[in-house]
Amino acid sequence: MLSNRILQELKAFIDKNLYPAALSENTSYMAVSEQANYELENFIEGNKKPSFSRTLLKFIDRKGLSDSQVYRKAGIDRRHFSKIRSNDDYKPTKNTVVSLALALELNTDETDELLASAGYSLSRSELSDLVVLFCIKKKIYHIEDVNAALEYFGLKPLGRVIE
Numbered sequence: 001m002l003s004n005r006i007l008q009e010l011k012a013f014i015d016k017n018l019y020p021a022a023l024s025e026n027t028s029y030m031a032v033s034e035q036a037n038y039e040l041e042n043f044i045e046g047n048k049k050p051s052f053s054r055t056l057l058k059f060i061d062r063k064g065l066s067d068s069q070v071y072r073k074a075g076i077d078r079r080h081f082s083k084i085r086s087n088d089d090y091k092p093t094k095n096t097v098v099s100l101a102l103a104l105e106l107n108t109d110e111t112d113e114l115l116a117s118a119g120y121s122l123s124r125s126e127l128s129d130l131v132v133l134f135c136i137k138k139k140i141y142h143i144e145d146v147n148a149a150l151e152y153f154g155l156k157p158l159g160r161v162i163e
Contacts, residue, residue: 051088052097055117059104074103075143075159094120095158098132102158105141108133128155 050058060070071081076096084090092100097118101111115121122129128150135146147157 049117052092052114052118053084053086053088053090055114056084056100059106059110059114063104065104070100070103073143074099076100092118094118099143099158101136102132102141102143102146105139106136108136111136127153131155 049055060067067081067085068078071078074096076084076099080096084092084096094115097115097120098111101114104110104114106114112121122133124130124133131149131153132146135141135149140146140149143158147159150157
């Protein structure tokens with residue numbers, strides 16, 4: 001068990017090293033906590049990007065396509081697409097995001113933006129991601145062609161096209 005002396009030294013160490021020097025020694029822990037919360041809220045507000053749903057809808061509008069054109073080409077059923085569209089907090093799978101990027105015929109920067117809005121990226125260390133990236137760079141957007149390329153390497157396909 002730690003002695004009171006050691007615990008007091010620990011408290012002094014934490015007080016000295018955990019909180020910024022700009023705060024006076026008389027500042028209460030509550031004030032420090034309130035300051036940290038304020039800074040956190042400001043950071044989040046200043047750095048938050050649009051949701052996946054909003055980013056997707058922006059690309060659909062920019063490309064001048066209808067929702068049904070996009071979800072059919074992506075191989076997503078209407079109910080699933082409706083969930084994506086209506087729920088700002090919905091987090092689709094990476095394959096769903098990639099399928100939508102292909103359906104929208106997004107370039108690599110646009111695909112990266114759409115993936116990032118859902119918390120994903122195309123990794124240069126994943127074979128399936130490299131296949132998808134190659135297809136996007138070569139403007140191979142038909143999901144069946146991308147799936148054929150994935151299957152060539154023994155990888156799982158993205159999905160199927162819904163007619």
